[in-house]
Amino acid sequence: MSLQLGLVGLPNAGKSTLFNALTHAHAAVAPYPFTTIEPHIGVVAVPDPRLDALARLIHPDKVTPTTLQVVDIAGLVKDAHKGEGLGNQFLGHIRAVDALALIARCFRNADVPHVAGALDPCEDIAVLELELALADLATIEKRQAKVHSAAKAGKKEFADEIALLDRVREHLAAGHPARTLALDDAVRARLRPLELLTLKPLIYVANVGESDLPDGGELAARVADTAARAGAEALTVCAQCEMELGDWPEADATAYRQELGLAEASLARVIRAAYRLLDLITFFTATGGKELRAWTLRRGSTALDAAGQVHTDMARGFIRAEVIGSETLLQVGAWAAARESGLLRLEGREYIVQDGDLMHFRFNV
Ligand SMILES: Nc1nc2c(ncn2[C@@H]2O[C@H](COP(=O)(O)OP(=O)(O)OP(=O)(O)O)[C@@H](O)[C@H]2O)c(=O)[nH]1
Ligand SMILES: [Mg+2]
Incomplete structure (x- = not known):
C-alpha cells in the first residue's frame, strides 16, 4: 500500500530541502522561487x-521497514486557482496525494527572498489555505452547474447532492476548509469523487533556522497556535540541518542533535x-524467521486485507492467520x-x- 504525503508551501519555504532530508x-x-x-x-x-x-x-x-511516499510539489502562490505561478497544473499534483504537510x-x-516580501508564516499559511479553498470552491461550482442542468432535465436523483453542494459551498465561501465540516462517512464518500483539496488530512510544519532549535522560537509557536485553532498537529523542523545531518555518520549526527537539544x-x-x-x-510478518x-494497513482492515498486502495468493487461499501482538511477544521473549x-x-478472515x-498466514492455493 503506497500512500502519499504531499509537501505544500510557498516558493522558497524549504519543501525540497525537507524532501531531500526525508528521502x-x-x-x-x-x-529562488519555482x-x-x-x-x-x-x-x-x-x-x-517495535x-x-x-x-x-x-x-x-533481513529486516524490511514499511514505507511511505513523499511528494515534493511546486510552490503555491496567491491566485494559483486563477492560474498564477504554476497554477492549475500544480493544484492537480496536490489533488493526487493522500495527505498534506x-x-x-x-x-x-x-x-x-521571501515571495511575499516579509517573513510571516501565519500569513503564508492563510494564503495557502485560501488558495486551496478557492480551488475547491471552483470544483464545487463546476459540479453545481452540471447537477443543476441535470435536475432541470427532470432527473430527481440529484436533490440530495444539490443540498450537499450548497452546504459545502457555503462553508468554503466563508473561508473554512471542507475538512472542518461535520460530515458522516456516507456523505464524505459521496464527496470523494470531487477530490477536494481541503478535505485532505493536514499537518503543519514550521521550518525554522538552526539558531531557533530546539523549541523553534516565536514564529514556530505562532504556527503551533494556528494549527491548534484548526484542530491540526504542528511540528517544528530545521529542514536545512536535517538535510546536512543526513550525510553525516550516524553517531556524529546523534551527538550533534544532542548538542542542539533534539531528542x-x-x-x-x-x-x-x-x-x-x-x-x-x-503489522509484521516474519517469514520462516528469515x-x-x-x-502498512488502514486502521479497521481485516486479516484478509493484511494477507492481500503480503501476497495475492495468501488472500486467495486464506485459511487462518496466527496472530500475536508484538508487545506480548516481546514480553514473553520467544515465539x-x-x-x-x-x-x-x-x-x-x-x-x-x-x-x-505479528501475523503468520496459513493459506492453500
Ligand atoms: N537558513 C535556512 N535556509 C533554508 C532552510 N530550508 C531551506 N532553506 C533555503 O531556502 C532556499 C529554498 O529552499 P527550497 O528547498 O529550494 O525551497 P522550495 O520550497 O522547494 O522552493 P520552490 O521549489 O521554489 O517552491 C534554499 O536556498 C535553501 O537552502 C532552513 O531551514 N534554514
Ligand atoms: Mg522546491
Whole structure:
C-alpha cells in the first residue's frame, strides 16, 4: 500500500530541502522561487522501535521497514486557482496525494527572498489555505452547474447532492476548509469523487533556522497556535540541518542533535505524524524467521486485507492467520514460548488487525 504525503508551501519555504532530508534524494534546492516544477516522488522508511526490538528477538537475515511516499510539489502562490505561478497544473499534483504537510517558512536568511516580501508564516499559511479553498470552491461550482442542468432535465436523483453542494459551498465561501465540516462517512464518500483539496488530512510544519532549535522560537509557536485553532498537529523542523545531518555518520549526527537539544531526528516525527494523519497501522510478518517485515494497513482492515498486502495468493487461499501482538511477544521473549503458553491466536478472515500484530498466514492455493 503506497500512500502519499504531499509537501505544500510557498516558493522558497524549504519543501525540497525537507524532501531531500526525508528521502536522502538530491532534488534541486535553490534560493529562488519555482525551483521545483515537476513533482519529485521519494520513498521513506517508517521508523518503528517495535521492528528493531522484534529483530533483536528473532534474528532474521533481513529486516524490511514499511514505507511511505513523499511528494515534493511546486510552490503555491496567491491566485494559483486563477492560474498564477504554476497554477492549475500544480493544484492537480496536490489533488493526487493522500495527505498534506503545509510547510511554513520560519527561518531567516537574507539570501533567500521571501515571495511575499516579509517573513510571516501565519500569513503564508492563510494564503495557502485560501488558495486551496478557492480551488475547491471552483470544483464545487463546476459540479453545481452540471447537477443543476441535470435536475432541470427532470432527473430527481440529484436533490440530495444539490443540498450537499450548497452546504459545502457555503462553508468554503466563508473561508473554512471542507475538512472542518461535520460530515458522516456516507456523505464524505459521496464527496470523494470531487477530490477536494481541503478535505485532505493536514499537518503543519514550521521550518525554522538552526539558531531557533530546539523549541523553534516565536514564529514556530505562532504556527503551533494556528494549527491548534484548526484542530491540526504542528511540528517544528530545521529542514536545512536535517538535510546536512543526513550525510553525516550516524553517531556524529546523534551527538550533534544532542548538542542542539533534539531528542531524535525531527524527520522521524514528521513520518510518524503522517502515519497518524492517514490513520494507518503497522503489522509484521516474519517469514520462516528469515525476513522480518513491517507492512502498512488502514486502521479497521481485516486479516484478509493484511494477507492481500503480503501476497495475492495468501488472500486467495486464506485459511487462518496466527496472530500475536508484538508487545506480548516481546514480553514473553520467544515465539516457541508464546505458542506453548497459548498466546498465539488463530483468527479468521474477518479479524480486525490491531496495530503491532505479528501475523503468520496459513493459506492453500
Ligand atoms: N537558513 C535556512 N535556509 C533554508 C532552510 N530550508 C531551506 N532553506 C533555503 O531556502 C532556499 C529554498 O529552499 P527550497 O528547498 O529550494 O525551497 P522550495 O520550497 O522547494 O522552493 P520552490 O521549489 O521554489 O517552491 C534554499 O536556498 C535553501 O537552502 C532552513 O531551514 N534554514
Ligand atoms: Mg522546491
